[in-house]
Amino acid sequence: xxxxxxxxxxxxxxxxxxxxTLLTAMPWARAMGEQKQEKKKLGVAxxxxxxxxxxxxxxxxxxxxLCYLAGIVTGTxxxxxxxxxxxxIPASNVYNYENFDSISSNDSIDIVYVVLPNSxxxxxxxxxxxxxxxxxxxxxMAVSIEECDAIINACAKANVKLSxxxxxxxxxxxxxxxxxxxxxxxxxxxYISAEAAYRSGGNPDQWRLNKTLSGGGxxxxxxxxxxxxxxxxxxxxxxxxxxxxxSTRPDYFKDTDETITAQFEFPGGTFGNIxxxxxxxxxxxxASCDKGWxxxxxxxxxxxxxxxxxxxxxxxxxxxQQKLQMDDFASHIINDTPNVAPGIMGKRDxxxxxxxxxxxxxGNSKIELKLDSMGL
Ligand code: NAD
Numbered sequence: 001x002x003x004x005x006x007x008x009x010x011x012x013x014x015x016x017x018x019x020x021t022l023l024t025a026m027p028w029a030r031a032m033g034e035q036k037q038e039k040k041k042l043g044v045a046x047x048x049x050x051x052x053x054x055x056x057x058x059x060x061x062x063x064x065x066l067c068y069l070a071g072i073v074t075g076t077x078x079x080x081x082x083x084x085x086x087x088x089i090p091a092s093n094v095y096n097y098e099n100f101d102s103i104s105s106n107d108s109i110d111i112v113y114v115v116l117p118n119s120x121x122x123x124x125x126x127x128x129x130x131x132x133x134x135x136x137x138x139x140x141m142a143v144s145i146e147e148c149d150a151i152i153n154a155c156a157k158a159n160v161k162l163s164x165x166x167x168x169x170x171x172x173x174x175x176x177x178x179x180x181x182x183x184x185x186x187x188x189x190x191y192i193s194a195e196a197a198y199r200s201g202g203n204p205d206q207w208r209l210n211k212t213l214s215g216g217g218x219x220x221x222x223x224x225x226x227x228x229x230x231x232x233x234x235x236x237x238x239x240x241x242x243x244x245x246x247s248t249r250p251d252y253f254k255d256t257d258e259t260i261t262a263q264f265e266f267p268g269g270t271f272g273n274i275x276x277x278x279x280x281x282x283x284x285x286x287a288s289c290d291k292g293w294x295x296x297x298x299x300x301x302x303x304x305x306x307x308x309x310x311x312x313x314x315x316x317x318x319x320x321q322q323k324l325q326m327d328d329f330a331s332h333i334i335n336d337t338p339n340v341a342p343g344i345m346g347k348r349d350x351x352x353x354x355x356x357x358x359x360x361x362x363g364n365s366k367i368e369l370k371l372d373s374m375g376l
Contacts, residue, residue, distance in 0.1 A: 071093035189234045
């Protein structure tokens with residue numbers, strides 16, 4: 001409530017969400033309160049209808065309680081009709097990359113979700129913000145720190161909300177790990193290890209293996225999950241990083257990193273080791289603490305995740321992570337609940353990614369990270 005702007009309030013009110021609560025709290029809006037408000041969900045437009053939109057986001061939007069699939073933005077005309085029919089999307093809510101900016105005049109779209117190759121995230125996130133739409137930008141947030149800044153600034157200037165597609169912050173096992181760490185249930189974390197990797201094959205021309213489009217290889221793709229695990233698994237931002245790169249299939253990974261390991265030092269004295277790869281399948285995190293241990297395995301798949309601690313097995317009901325994520329963001333817009341994956345988090349991770357590449361480029365040197373002032 002505190003930071004709800006008049007503009008976002010009016011937008012929310014016009015859709016009738018949370019209207020009853022808001023009307024009693026906002027004197028300047030009370031006069032409008034006589035009108036009966038109809039309950040509606042926020043409209044989401046997916047930009048880029050590739051694998052993640054098709055198999056994860058669109059099905060999850062069918063289950064969301066606070067938002068729904070209202071529109072699509074695609075560069076592939078054949079997909080328009082298929083998606084329109086499957087999801088009952090009116091022609092007025094279908095855009096391509098050229099006419100996308102005219103989405104500004106479409107009141108049924110509240111949130112633009114950018115699900116394109118990494119090098120296109122900044123352009124479309126900034127255009128979405130300029131169009132007055134709230135933005136979810138997929139991970140990694142962008143291909144440089146400068147691009148992250150440009151997205152953050154564009155959203156601030158347009159007074160729209162910004163989130164990174166870090167679905168795990170809405171996921172129950174991950175939330176439990178954060179609670180265990182914050183409440184020091186097992187004391188201080190002494191060692192954390194996190195691996196996020198899968199074996200890549202198939203088309204060598206795919207955008208993930210093209211540095212111009214991806215910004216980097218395994219580190220940009222899966223590595224951000226390992227970085228995230230190391231951070232929420234310790235509850236701290238790292239002070240420094242030292243990294244190494246390994247290559248066993250240089251003919252396939254011509255342009256991007258195959259496997260990277262990196263070691264973090266944390267302010268509390270915790271030591272961390274992460275591994276990310278496009279050459280092997282591992283997905284877990286493990287923390288050794290002075291009064292026990294905890295682990296997730298898998299730690300960052302689409303779920304259900306699984307985990308245990310020195311006190312026993314963790315067990316939570318499974319829901320689509322992306323459903324929980326998008327409802328969390330919609331709630332942030334509607335109810336001013338916390339933004340669990342704000343843009344600044346995506347920028348922090350890009351600073352760490354850059355430092356890891358710098359460490360490798362400079363012969364595994366230790367790179368100091370100055371993340372204290374980021375407010376995370
Ligand atoms: P994808 O290759 O399946 O889809 C990419 C889409 O972008 C396609 O619709 C393609 O037509 C379009 N596109 C536009 N210009 C393109 C170009 N020049 N080259 C290639 N494709 C182009 O990829 P994806 O798996 O859907 O990933 C999209 C984004 O989502 C990436 O940033 C990725 O990191 C992210 N992602 C996040 C998660 C997660 O768990 N949060 C999971 C998968 C993907």
